[in-house]
Amino acid sequence: MAVVDYLIVGGGVAGTTAAETLRRLRPNAAITIVSAEPYPLYSRVLLPHLVLGKASREKIFLRQAEQYREKGIEFLAGVAVAELRPGEHTAVIVGYSKSDNSRILNIRYHKLLLATGGAALPLGVPGEHLLGVTPFRSLHDAEAIIAALSAMPNSECQALAVGGSFISLEFPPFFEKFGLAGGMLLRGERFWRRILDDEASGVIEDTLLAHNIRIYKGEALVACEGERRLESVRLADGRRLKTSFLGYGVGLAGAPEFVLQAGIAGGPNGIAADERLRTSAPDVWAAGDCADFWDVTVGRRHRLGNWLNAQEQGRFAAEAMAGEKEIPFESVSAYATKIFECSIAMIGDLTSQAESRWLTRGTRANGKVARLHLRGGKLAGAALINILTERAAITTLIKNRTDLRGREKDLADPSFGLQNFF
Numbered sequence: 001m002a003v004v005d006y007l008i009v010g011g012g013v014a015g016t017t018a019a020e021t022l023r024r025l026r027p028n029a030a031i032t033i034v035s036a037e038p039y040p041l042y043s044r045v046l047l048p049h050l051v052l053g054k055a056s057r058e059k060i061f062l063r064q065a066e067q068y069r070e071k072g073i074e075f076l077a078g079v080a081v082a083e084l085r086p087g088e089h090t091a092v093i094v095g096y097s098k099s100d101n102s103r104i105l106n107i108r109y110h111k112l113l114l115a116t117g118g119a120a121l122p123l124g125v126p127g128e129h130l131l132g133v134t135p136f137r138s139l140h141d142a143e144a145i146i147a148a149l150s151a152m153p154n155s156e157c158q159a160l161a162v163g164g165s166f167i168s169l170e171f172p173p174f175f176e177k178f179g180l181a182g183g184m185l186l187r188g189e190r191f192w193r194r195i196l197d198d199e200a201s202g203v204i205e206d207t208l209l210a211h212n213i214r215i216y217k218g219e220a221l222v223a224c225e226g227e228r229r230l231e232s233v234r235l236a237d238g239r240r241l242k243t244s245f246l247g248y249g250v251g252l253a254g255a256p257e258f259v260l261q262a263g264i265a266g267g268p269n270g271i272a273a274d275e276r277l278r279t280s281a282p283d284v285w286a287a288g289d290c291a292d293f294w295d296v297t298v299g300r301r302h303r304l305g306n307w308l309n310a311q312e313q314g315r316f317a318a319e320a321m322a323g324e325k326e327i328p329f330e331s332v333s334a335y336a337t338k339i340f341e342c343s344i345a346m347i348g349d350l351t352s353q354a355e356s357r358w359l360t361r362g363t364r365a366n367g368k369v370a371r372l373h374l375r376g377g378k379l380a381g382a383a384l385i386n387i388l389t390e391r392a393a394i395t396t397l398i399k400n401r402t403d404l405r406g407r408e409k410d411l412a413d414p415s416f417g418l419q420n421f422f
């Protein structure tokens with residue numbers, strides 16, 4: 001049985017950052033990354049650029065295989081951890097094939113990091129496995145999307161996307177790029193219906209409409225239909241929309257089966273971790289998209305799904321595993337993207353609580369709106385639509401926990417500079 005000091009499950013940004021941090025802190029330690037995907041670290045953030053033809057396949061790779069070797073990090077690609085025995089500090093790896101053709105490798109670890117990201121949550125409707133129904137999580141998905149959209153005759157029907165958040169919004173620019181009529185199916189009346197109001201969501205809608213993307217509001221998808229390939233989608237009221245492509249982004253799946261089977265706490269929101277990213281098992285940490293961690297800044301457990309958080313948690317977990325971190329993980333989360341010419345950023349905590357108060361800064365007519373989430377008189381988070389210039393000021397207000405009681409009128413006035421609060 002192989003024995004390593006640090007075993008990292010997942011070769012995404014959280015796992016890779018953790019491995020490289022551990023190498024810096026522990027020059028002589030044996031470090032192994034097990035990566036289910038068959039390639040070195042690549043940027044998921046750049047995948048939309050790959051589909052749009054703005055970035056080459058080569059450009060999205062952030063590491064080359066030899067860079068792991070140079071750093072003395074063993075990188076096992078295209079194999080997965082299928083079983084954990086936390087009591088024995090052992091992981092069972094499948095798909096492992098060396099010259100002796102063994103299919104299983106057992107590794108004993110001293111400390112283990114779970115950095116398994118998150119698989120795309122299934123649509124949960126009949127027919128979702130038909131060809132042409134595609135999630136968007138990996139390089140493999142990006143290449144499947146390119147193949148499917150290139151093969152779709154533009155006279156045939158519209159390409160559709162379902163879901164009202166970041167991943168589903170990546171699809172409409174693809175439809176335009178491939179010369180297809182496109183549409184979006186929204187379950188509610190707005191994008192991010194719990195965060196945005198009509199003004200803020202309206203700015204995104206106006207952008208999509210300007211690019212001839214049809215928005216179907218208040219529509220629940222109940223089935224994908226076809227023989228082997230998608231031919232139509234059925235809506236709750238019985239209507240059918242003819243299509244051979246449905247892209248979806250409806251969230252991330254919960255904690256992986258092998259983690260739950262090992263008796264490690266977790267559930268639909270990911271792998272449970274405390275404020276120092278420790279899981280319920282001894283010597284096992286969790287970081288990145290898979291971690292449902294106790295966030296001291298918001299006073300509850302939650303899961304974040306952005307690049308910066310995964311990177312910061314990977315670094316933090318490595319420091320904790322090396323015994324050099326006694327404080328809680330703290331960070332202001334941020335996700336920013338651009339859909340056509342509309343920039344969207346979500347910063348900090350945007351989950352409504354009993355004492356939450358929401359303010360709108362800006363108007364749909366001006367094409368710039370911020371939604372500000374106040375809790376206990378302090379700014380907890382913000383959604384910025386087309387006003388990224390305010391991102392730094394917003395982040396500072398959240399970090400400083402500035403008392404904004406009685407200043408609601410100024411906050412809601414876009415002509416009042418936020419830097420006046422510092």
Ligand SMILES: Cc1cc2nc3c(=O)[nH]c(=O)nc-3n(C[C@H](O)[C@H](O)[C@H](O)COP(=O)(O)OP(=O)(O)OC[C@H]3O[C@@H](n4cnc5c(N)ncnc54)[C@H](O)[C@@H]3O)c2cc1C
Binds near residue numbers: 011167170287336
């Ligand atoms: C299309 C797209 C666009 C995005 N755009 C943005 C953006 O603009 N801004 C932003 O901040 N964020 C963006 N994100 C989110 C961001 O990419 C993620 O938050 C980040 O990549 C998470 O990193 P991670 O290391 O936690 O997980 P991942 O990158 O998901 O890596 C986890 C790895 O673990 C592997 N794994 C899982 N189980 C096992 C196992 N049992 N054994 C071995 N390996 C396993 C997985 O296959 C995967 O390779 C985007 C994501 C996508 C999909």
